[in-house]
Amino acid sequence: MTKFNFLTRMQAALYMFFLSVMTYAQESNPDLKIDVDVDKGTDTMGGDWMSNPLVWVIGALVLIVIIALLARGGNRK
Numbered sequence: 001m002t003k004f005n006f007l008t009r010m011q012a013a014l015y016m017f018f019l020s021v022m023t024y025a026q027e028s029n030p031d032l033k034i035d036v037d038v039d040k041g042t043d044t045m046g047g048d049w050m051s052n053p054l055v056w057v058i059g060a061l062v063l064i065v066i067i068a069l070l071a072r073g074g075n076r077k
Helices: 006-027 053-072
Strands: none
Touching: none
16 A cells, blocks of 8 residues: 655645535526527528438438548559
């Protein structure tokens, strides 16, 4: 078992003190009563185009083709 010197114990105590101060500061926030509107409506791109599964399938296929072309490289003989 190793012996801790005074400086190591003091550093550990300061570290724990600052950790407890930070957690206390996060815990005691006032109620700001912020109203957040998550309904953005439709935009010029047609709304939720990123949630369309077809976009993800086409994106995955393009990524696979790019990786295949890069992996194949210049091995032409």
